[in-house]
Amino acid sequence: MTYDVVIIGSGISGLYTSINLSEDLKVLVISKDELKINNSYLAQGGIAVVLDKDDNYEIHINDTLIAGEHTNNIKNLDILVKEGPIDVMKLVDIGVDFDRDEHGNLSKTLEGGHSKKRIVHHKDKTGKEVINTLLNYITNKENISTMDKTLVADINKENDLFGVVILRDEELKTIYCKSLVLATGGIGKIYKYTTNSKIATGDGIALAHNLGAAIKNISKIQFHPTALNLGSNERFLVSEAVRGEGAFLLNKNGNRFMLDYDERGELAPRNVVAKGIYDESIKLNSEEIYIDISHKDSEFIKNRFPNIYDNCLKYGLDITKDKIPVFPCEHYLMGGIDVNENSESSIENLYAVGECSHTGIHGNNRLASNSLLEGLVFARRAAQNINKQIKNDKSRIHNKETKVYKKGTISIDNNLRNKIQNIIQDSYFIVLDKEKSKKGIIEINNIITDLKSNDYIRDVDYYEIRNMAIISKLVLGEVLNCG
Ligand SMILES: Cc1cc2nc3c(=O)[nH]c(=O)nc-3n(C[C@H](O)[C@H](O)[C@H](O)COP(=O)(O)OP(=O)(O)OC[C@H]3O[C@@H](n4cnc5c(N)ncnc54)[C@H](O)[C@@H]3O)c2cc1C
Known part of the structure; x- marks a missing residue:
């Protein structure tokens, strides 16, 4: 099967990318679990946005800079804050029911690090409300199809196309697309203790890394x-x-x-x-x-x-x-797949949006409720860029065969998950334990070597453990290099 655009992830950033793509593009949204199992669905507090007269862009930017210890990417932060209101109002237009005050205006609350009440919310279930509304909205879009319970195992670049290897119903096969959007969320599950959804094993970042994309600030973890x-x-x-x-x-x-x-x-x-x-x-x-x-x-x-x-x-x-x-x-990853202001990674036609991306807007520490906003603004910008690129591309009709892969013979030991989680929890939780990190990275390397040298059955456990190990190695590697 061939698509114009494949989006890996059905959280806020994946779904919002899909609805901003031209309706003449054939789009597929893939989710490794049910469409609603993701960090976006769990979001409680809300979305930070400047909508009131007594607030302004400079104050929101300044609050974000203070939280981020002035290490933020100023250009992208400026885009985030100034374009954010457009995207939040688009959510309102498509039916997101944010709480309102007695005058019918959107209610805004305060959160840590904000000097103004600017968090729009739906009680303490903002993510659930946003995801339900977006999923409902895309059911009316004929150009967008979804594939749930389908894990993207690998991605390859073949000339001007991406080959996306999917694991579905215990079968591995490849689908093809011209533009690929990674919207795969965070890495929380490399830790023993996390607020994240079970899907947060860092898959998209590991896949992008394997493909040679630049990864930045992967050890900036909140x-x-x-x-x-x-x-x-x-x-x-x-x-x-x-x-x-x-x-x-x-x-x-x-x-x-x-x-x-x-x-x-x-x-x-x-x-x-x-x-x-x-x-x-x-x-x-x-x-x-x-x-x-x-x-x-x-x-x-x-x-x-x-x-x-x-x-x-x-x-x-x-x-x-x-x-x-x-x-x-x-709770959250500030770093990830390095992207520019249009969410383009260092590989042509490979985009990253949402928590798996590194736009640099958060700096060292994300200001509360800026993440959903980032998942909107930079998803729309990715879509707009794809719309432009594909329009100019005459070679967009492709005919590609699906390949089926061999699946291996040995079952993987699921305890490797706990092993990785214990290593990371002990090495790098709030403060760095250098000695444990040095030992930890050796153990992680051993796990990676073992995964490569044995003929493991290619199932969800195998791919998630492999990705967790790759991410853990990147995190500890970066943190040890940084001193
Ligand atoms: C409990 C909680 C509360 C939060 N509250 C807030 C808040 O109030 N405000 C705020 O701004 N931020 C909040 N955050 C952070 C914010 O929710 C996330 O950063 C954001 O939702 C991430 O969205 P996303 O689209 O990037 O990823 P996600 O919503 O996590 O979606 C990732 C998607 O990728 C798919 N996927 C991953 N790997 C694969 C693969 N290999 N193959 C196929 N599919 C794959 C998953 O199935 C999923 O659909 C909260 C986070 C948590 C955990």
Whole structure:
């Protein structure tokens, strides 16, 4: 099968790319799991955007620069902030039901690092609302088809076409396209503790790396300060917006402590709060840290945070009354496949959008709720660029045979996932442990060699473990080189 454009990923960036492509292009969106299983669907807090008269682009840019420690790509940041309102209003046009105030205007909330209330949201389920609306919207688009439960295993460049090797119904075959968009999301699952969806094994970045694309700042990883910590590997996010609405962080003695670490207290940027919690846990020799919003009106809490309320209740915790145990964990990747302002990677006609890309807008630390905005703005720009490129390309009708591949004989040991996760968690969580990282990279290299030299069955586990190992090697390699 041949398509004009194949998009790998059905999160916000993949779907938003698809709806901005010309309707005369034949487009395929692939998702390795169900279409709704992704980080976008999990997003709670909302989308940061300048819409009010008492806010302006310069303030949003400045807040982002402060959070990013002034290491951000200024040109792309300028594009993000100034073009963001167009894309957020397009979401409104296609039916995203953002919360509104009593006058019918979009409600905006505050989050850490923002000096204005500028986060538009749908209760605490913004991602679910956006993804449901986008999926609904594309069902009416005849030029866009979707393929779920289909893992992209490899990509090859064959002259002017990409060969996209897919694993579907236990069969490996190749489909072809002129332009390929990677929208594969983050890398959270290389960690033992992460807020990320199970799909976040860094596949797109590993595939791009294998193809020779430039990868940048892969070790710039954000740890979210407040994930529910009940001792298990499951880490449900307690959104930044909870602190935005006035929640306190408490240590094991029930005392607030963030003001000891930063004058902005609980509303300092994420890296500062995560490090504050980490330092407090070392000081008191205890990972017992709590978030507490019980001093706010209980009806307000239930209405504003129904998702967090329901989830905590499942574990017997009532956020209107109880303090909730939290601890930092992996949340977001600032680096990734290096792209320019049109989301073009270093390989011709290969694009990367959303969390797998590196536009440089976040710098060292992402400002809360700038990620969904990036997933919109730079996805649209990718689509616009493809529309232009393909229009000028006369050689766009192709006839290509599908190849079927041999699948191997040995089952992979799924415990390799845990092994990789333990190595990364111990080596590089908030602070770098150089000795463990050096040992870790040797172990990761051994895993990669083993994967190459044995005839493993090419199933989802094989490809995800391979990709996790490649990403882990890149992360530790970069972090050790950086000192
Ligand atoms: C719990 C949580 C809450 C968040 N809240 C917010 C928030 O409020 N505001 C904000 O701005 N950001 C938030 N973020 C971050 C933000 O949600 C993500 O960065 C963003 O949604 C990523 O979108 P994406 O389209 O790049 O990737 P995703 O939405 O993760 O989608 C990735 C897609 O790629 C597919 N895929 C991956 N590998 C393959 C493969 N090999 N073959 C086929 N398909 C593949 C997956 O199946 C999936 O469809 C949050 C993140 C989390 C985890």
